Amino acid sequence: MTGLVRDLTDAEAREALVCKWGEVAPDVLPAWVAEMDVAVAEPITEALQRAVAAGRTGYPRFGAGRELGTAYAEWAGRQFGHEVDPDQVVATVDVTAGARLALDVLAPAGPLVFPVPGYTPQLDLASICGRERVDLVLDPDAERAELDLDQLEHHFRAGARTLLLTQPHNPWGRAFTRDELEAVRDLVLRYDAFVVSDEIHAPLVLDGREHVPYLSVEGAASHAVAVVAASKAFNVAGLKCAQVVTADRALHERLMAAPFARNDSWSVLGVEASLAAYTHGDAWLDDLRSVLAARxxxxxxxxxxxxxxxxxxxxxxTYLAWVDLRAYGHADPAAVALERGRVALNAGHDYHPGLEGHARINFATSEARLGEIVRRVARALG
Ligand SMILES: Cc1ncc(COP(=O)(O)O)c(C=O)c1O
Structure with a gap:
């Protein structure tokens, strides 16, 4: 740890993170929404201050965004050893909107396979995009969180045509290996299916493990699109800028041909933050990963x-722990933790409808707060 990452005090966190800290009562310790109780990296705050001082509060540059594409491509090369064509990096407002755009514009018709437990708002993506959702269910008793290929094949055989892959996975906490992704690719190719790969957590792979971009898997380019952002790893989700990345000219052309109103506009300050993160954020991110691994x-x-x-x-x-608390006998441990312990966790059933006894804990907070969070939850559930 190099000391670049600084924990926010309670007072600072309350000022900074108006959703995470402001949406709960003042006596509640927040360990829910995926934001970190750390100060934004200096290169980002400096870039934002410069941009605001210059009055840069209008529309962003449209088009494929050459600058952003180049910054992302260079960053992906350094971080993941992944070659990206800067011209095939398309800005969009956020990752959820990027996934929607990819589904609407690129994915074939037919049901959407969604691994559950999965990021709550994405449970509704299929219906918003006029599709049926079929769940790829992680057995709560499985030792290891793995994509069940038999289930996936069953869904493809029954007519599903798109997989919304989240990788690294929230809330499974997995960084899928190249072997695992190649096995997914084999099935996708066999059934002529399509992959939307949400890689928002890519920078948050811990312990020196590798993040394998799905687009870097051999043979994936023609049937996949990735949605990426600096937002989750650099705590700038409110600035609204994500990127939709393709590695196939034809897919890119189809994205660019979509009517303007289809892709919600992104923010000029989000572009500034993303450029600063991708260009000057490596050292801070290294430190963050060490801090998160220790937490x-x-x-x-x-x-x-x-x-x-x-x-x-x-x-x-990720900095999100999926915790099986069934042994404590509460159907909704998050509700009990809130009521009796004054700690805000995410309820497991929000990620996996119908699943009882699970909660998600956001551990991107100070050591002292983390200790207090766990002690309070223990007293509440005990
Ligand atoms: C897997 C995943 N995708 C998307 C998002 C949301 O991203 P955005 O705010 O850019 O829509 C999150 C937020 O935590 C997430 O965990």
Whole structure:
């Protein structure tokens, strides 16, 4: 750890993170929405201050955004060893909108396969895009969180044509390996299906593990699109700028041919923040990954001490822990933690409809707060 990442105090976090801290009562410790209680990296705040001082508050540059494309491509090369064509990086407002755009414009008709538990708002993406959602369910008792290829094949055989892949996965905490992704690719090719790969958590792969962009899997380019952003790793989700990336000219042309009103406009300050993150954010991000790995280890040891019946699978990526609390006998442990412990967690059933006894804990907070969060949850569930 190099000390570049700084924890916010409670007062600073309350000022900075108006959703995470402001949407809960003042006596509640927030460990829910995916935002980190850390100060924004200096290169980003400096770029934003410069842009605001210059009055840069109008529309962003339209088109494929050469500058942003180049910054992302260079960054993806350094971070993932992945070659991206800067011309095939298209800006959009956020990752959820980017996934919607990809589904509307690029994905074939037919049901959408969605791995659950999965990012809550995306449970509705299929119906918003006029499709049926078919769930690729992670068995809550599985030792390891893996994509069940038999289930996936069953869905493709039954007519599903698109997989909304989240990788690294929130809330599974997995960074899928190249072998796993190649197995997915084989099935996708066999059934002539399509992949929308939400890689918002790509920068947050921990312990020196590799993030494998789905587009870097051999043979994937013609049937896949990735949606990426600096927003989750650099805590700038409110600035609204994500990128839709293709590695196939024809897919890119189709994206660019979509009517203007189809792609919600992104923000000029989001572009500034993304450029600063991709160009000057590597050292801060390295430090962040070390801090998050240490906080994850702390969370795991706190759980072992205070909630010994809690089950957590190895967390390879993200700052979000998917915790099986069924042994404590509450259908909705997050509700109990809030009511009796004054801690805001995410309810498991919001990620996996009908699933009881699970919660998601956001561990991107200070060591002191993390300790308090786990102790409060333990007292509440006990
Ligand atoms: C997997 C995943 N996709 C998308 C998002 C949301 O991204 P955005 O705010 O850019 O829509 C999140 C937020 O946590 C997420 O975890």
């Amino acid at each position: 994850r280890d702390l969370l795991v040891s706190l759980l072992a001490e205070h909630l010994p019946l809690a089950r957590v699978r190895p967390i390879e990526a």
